[in-house]
Amino acid sequence: MNKGPIGIFDSGIGGTSIWREINKVLPYESTVYLADSKNAPYGEKSKEQILQLSIKNVELLLQKGCKLIVIACNTATTNAIKELRASYSVPMIGIEPAIKPAALNSKTKTIGVLATKGTLSSALFNNTSEIYASGIKVLDQVGTGLVEQIEKGEINTSKTRELLQSYLGPMLSQGMDQLVLGCTHYPYLIPLIREILPENIKIIDSGEGVAKQTRNVLQLNNLLATEDGPSGSQQFFTNGDVEVLNFFLRDVSVPNKAQFLNF
Secondary structure (H helix, E strand, C coil), rough: CCCCCCEEEEEECCCHHHHHHHHHHCCCEEEEEEECCCHHHHHCCCHHHHHHHHHHHHHHHHHCCEEEEEEHHHHHHHHHHHHHHHHHCEEEECCCCHHHHHHHHHHCCCEEEEHHHHHHCHHHHHHHHHHCCCCCEEEEEEECCCCHHHHHHCCCCCCHHHHHHHHHHHHHHHCCCCEECCCCCHHHHHHHHHHHHCCCEECCCCHHHHHHHHHHHHHHCCCCCCCCCCCCCEEEECCCCCCHHHHCCCCCCCCCCCCECCC
């Protein structure tokens, strides 16, 4: 099984930010990436809908021989990972907002979390906040419209900037000194966020931590690809606009880039 690929799925192109970190840490591993852009964003859907979409994605990745699955979507993780782990034996890595490091490093004891409605309303998010952010003021903000902008490739536009300013301004005025990005799409907005926020505000996303956890779980289960072999093969599939996914992979040296798959 150590020659099998790592499966990664998200409600669109956002999880490619996680793929980049995994590929950086584990260049010898093969990967299969699913962009469920047709159903993006998951954050506006019910828990049952999110679970059914997640099951569909997992089944497809298992058909492609994946040895481990990364749920590169905060909403899918917080709403479905418990059920997925109970239903499948393949190791699964989830992703959720990095509240712990933000709370530990906040000097103002005020942190901001920019995420989708589905993530912020989940039991897992609220439990994590209670455990790691005791005594910390958590300012949570739903990033309505941001995923849709990114899915269209409209990152550095006036509309995206206006949305970000309307979300970040109130958090900044309340003393936030740490901003947690609780959606895998949002790292693509970091350059724009940096233009809006003062330099002293720390921006935190979960990509690097997920990549390290993926390596640890592969090692623990004796599933690591051998480093003396060839570099892994990378496959990207989308049920949306192939050109949009290719736009986000334009700096990646991958043959054939994204392919359309009706799933």
